[in-house]
Amino acid sequence: MKLKIIGSISIILFVLTVTGMFTSCQSDEEIEFKRYYSSGSLVYQTKCQNCHGTHGEGLLRLIPPLTDSNYLKINKKSLACIVKYGLRGEINIKNKIFQEKMPPTGLAPIEIANVLTYVTNSFGNKSGTITNQQVEEDLAGCK
Amino acid sequence: MKKLAGAIAVILLWNACKFNSEKKTLPIYGNRTPITKVVNGQTTTDTIYQTIPAFKFIDQYGDSINNKNLDGKIYVADFFFTTCPSICPIMQRNMLDVYNTFKNTNDVKILSYTIDPKHDSVAVLKKYADKLGITGNSWWFLQGKKDDTYRLAEKNYLVAVKPDSTVAGGYIHQGYFVLIDKKSRIRGAYDGTKPDEVKQLIADIKTLKSEPDQPAVK
Numbered sequence: 001m002k003l004k005i006i007g008s009i010s011i012i013l014f015v016l017t018v019t020g021m022f023t024s025c026q027s028d029e030e031i032e033f034k035r036y037y038s039s040g041s042l043v044y045q046t047k048c049q050n051c052h053g054t055h056g057e058g059l060l061r062l063i064p065p066l067t068d069s070n071y072l073k074i075n076k077k078s079l080a081c082i083v084k085y086g087l088r089g090e091i092n093i094k095n096k097i098f099q100e101k102m103p104p105t106g107l108a109p110i111e112i113a114n115v116l117t118y119v120t121n122s123f124g125n126k127s128g129t130i131t132n133q134q135v136e137e138d139l140a141g142c143k
Numbered sequence: 144m145k146k147l148a149g150a151i152a153v154i155l156l157w158n159a160c161k162f163n164s165e166k167k168t169l170p171i172y173g174n175r176t177p178i179t180k181v182v183n184g185q186t187t188t189d190t191i192y193q194t195i196p197a198f199k200f201i202d203q204y205g206d207s208i209n210n211k212n213l214d215g216k217i218y219v220a221d222f223f224f225t226t227c228p229s230i231c232p233i234m235q236r237n238m239l240d241v242y243n244t245f246k247n248t249n250d251v252k253i254l255s256y257t258i259d260p261k262h263d264s265v266a267v268l269k270k271y272a273d274k275l276g277i278t279g280n281s282w283w284f285l286q287g288k289k290d291d292t293y294r295l296a297e298k299n300y301l302v303a304v305k306p307d308s309t310v311a312g313g314y315i316h317q318g319y320f321v322l323i324d325k326k327s328r329i330r331g332a333y334d335g336t337k338p339d340e341v342k343q344l345i346a347d348i349k350t351l352k353s354e355p356d357q358p359a360v361k
């Protein structure tokens with residue numbers, strides 16, 4: 001009887017350990033994403049949050065929100081250029097026109113990759129990792 | 144055990160009530176000078192507090208605003224410029240809370256002085272106010288001579304502003320919201336970039352509103 005109990009307990013422990021091992025192991029991509037995302041949240045706090053808000057909500061008709069997943073998707077290739085060099089002229093975000101000038105941030109490519117990964121996967125957006133390599137390619141094509 | 148907990152709760156509640164019933168008054172800031180007068184053979188000493196001097200600026204509607212428009216009004220003053228990329232958006236976001244709390248109250252105003260009057264013309268200020276959804280006459284965006292604005296900021300509102308080509312936007316300025324009472328005296332300064340301090344400002348404006356009117360010291 002005692003043996004049976006000990007036996008079943010050890011089986012349960014074994015099963016728990018094995019499942020624990022499996023779930024704690026993440027794929028390389030997941031780890032990379034988390035690294036980009038968490039660094040990006042720090043860049044966001046210091047460089048973007050004052051204007052775009054804690055939740056990417058923007059500021060009324062003055063500063064656009066970062067919650068327009070569709071805009072971010074369509075303009076994915078030019079996001080790096082916008083972050084680095086700023087933005088002038090009109091843009092249409094969620095059917096509202098914004099005309100204010102966004103100043104250049106002067107961030108390094110890796111910081112841009114971090115912050116873009118953060119923004120495009122926060123505030124209701126979900127588009128995966130934007131890598132350093134991707135950002136460098138996009139920056140080469142800035143107009 | 145239950146009785147003990149009950150007793151503690153009662154004591155805590157009682158203390159809380161006692162604490163709340165104490166009437167809070169706000170300090171008066173700035174320089175003060177005592178003046179001694181002899182009235183009917185009695186020597187009395189009064190204190191003259193630092194007040195905001197006469198000024199004249201133009202608001203976002205192109206109307207002239209001077210200190211007479213603020214007689215008997217409580218107001219909050221801050222300094223900003225429309226192209227400010229650093230702390231202004233967060234200040235305006237917080238000031239909007241103040242605006243929305245008091246916009247239907249006649250005796251509370253907000254004055255935002257631009258420190259870049261060359262760029263921030265009346266038209267630019269009007270557009271800016273529109274984009275923030277500001278209507279009516281409770282939040283004025285004021286434009287005046289640069290020297291007047293800077294002097295007012297530093298000497299009177301005790302807020303530091305100055306041009307600096309090394310910082311983003313070209314100016315450094317402190318993000319203080321300065322609270323002025325109905326007698327033009329400074330009653331508080333709050334970091335406009337911190338939501339908690341702005342909450343305190345809103346509470347303090349309510350305290351000021353309930354303050355009995357004191358005779359003006361001339």
